[in-house]
Amino acid sequence: MGTVVDAANKEANGSAPINKKVTVVFVLGGPGSGKGTQCANIVEHFGYTHLSAGDLLRAEIKSGSENGTMIQNMIKEGKIVPSEVTIKLLKRAIEENENDKFLIDGFPRNEENRAAFESVTGIQPEFVLFFNCSEEEMQKRLLGRNQGREDDNIETIRKRFNVYMESSLPVIEYYSAKGKVKKIDAARPIGEVFEAVKAIFTPHLR
Ligand SMILES: Nc1ncnc2c1ncn2[C@@H]1O[C@H](COP(=O)(O)OP(=O)(O)O)[C@@H](O)[C@H]1O
Ligand SMILES: Nc1ccn([C@H]2C[C@H](O)[C@@H](COP(=O)(O)OP(=O)(O)O)O2)c(=O)n1
Ligand SMILES: [Mg+2]
Numbered sequence: 001m002g003t004v005v006d007a008a009n010k011e012a013n014g015s016a017p018i019n020k021k022v023t024v025v026f027v028l029g030g031p032g033s034g035k036g037t038q039c040a041n042i043v044e045h046f047g048y049t050h051l052s053a054g055d056l057l058r059a060e061i062k063s064g065s066e067n068g069t070m071i072q073n074m075i076k077e078g079k080i081v082p083s084e085v086t087i088k089l090l091k092r093a094i095e096e097n098e099n100d101k102f103l104i105d106g107f108p109r110n111e112e113n114r115a116a117f118e119s120v121t122g123i124q125p126e127f128v129l130f131f132n133c134s135e136e137e138m139q140k141r142l143l144g145r146n147q148g149r150e151d152d153n154i155e156t157i158r159k160r161f162n163v164y165m166e167s168s169l170p171v172i173e174y175y176s177a178k179g180k181v182k183k184i185d186a187a188r189p190i191g192e193v194f195e196a197v198k199a200i201f202t203p204h205l206r
Contacts, residue, residue: 017122029131032138049099053107056089078159083116110167131186
């Protein structure tokens with residue numbers, strides 16, 4: 001039985017369910033597959049709010065938070081930050097925004113991310129957009145990204161690819177088994193990829 005005290009405790013540690021009805025689309029794919037690029041296009045055409053887990057974590061480092069050093073070290077090593085940290089940031093971003101439609105980019109990246117988000121927020125994705133791309137192409141893009149990111153070097157990129165294969169692909173398989181994955185050939189030029197993306201979002205216009 002939930003009590004007022006339980007509810008207050010849950011509120012304090014951020015584990016209470018999200019207090020509004022939202023539509024969420026997970027945007028997944030390997031590092032450099034074009035998630036951020038396509039999310040910017042989707043925002044412009046379909047009115048979603050874009051939440052990149054990686055961007056939220058990098059902002060947390062910059063803000064001088066007590067977790068900053070831990071997050072920075074994990075990103076540099078290509079590792080996945082504990083769900084607790086990432087979910088707190090995502091949940092706050094959802095609650096603080098007036099929109100009710102969100103693209104969650106680069107999350108969930110492992111089984112822990114997936115299960116914890118589901119149980120903390122009570123949210124199931126409407127669908128999962130999966131950008132499929134070869135490692136060779138993703139590597140080329142990451143090395144040319146030029147955003148001054150500490151993890152876009154060949155050593156960290158290799159680690160990120162391993163983590164993607166071992167931990168992130170199983171999450172995509174999980175949603176695939178539920179019939180929720182919309183797979184896109186992301187190796188094509190940006191405009192062509194967006195044509196495929198548009199065909200997916202247009203029936204979901206509301
Ligand atoms: N379809 C594409 N073809 C070529 N380059 C792309 C394409 N999509 C994105 N890029 C470029 O590749 C790099 C990685 O894209 P980004 O959207 O940041 O990917 P992700 O968020 O999946 O890591 C960026 O420099 C971006 O401009
Ligand atoms: N759910 C997530 C998402 C990203 N991270 C960390 C680990 C990732 O390698 C970095 C960068 O993620 P980001 O999505 O910005 O990277 P890409 O856009 O895929 O190149 O952030 C995480 O720990 N947990
Ligand atoms: Mg990105």
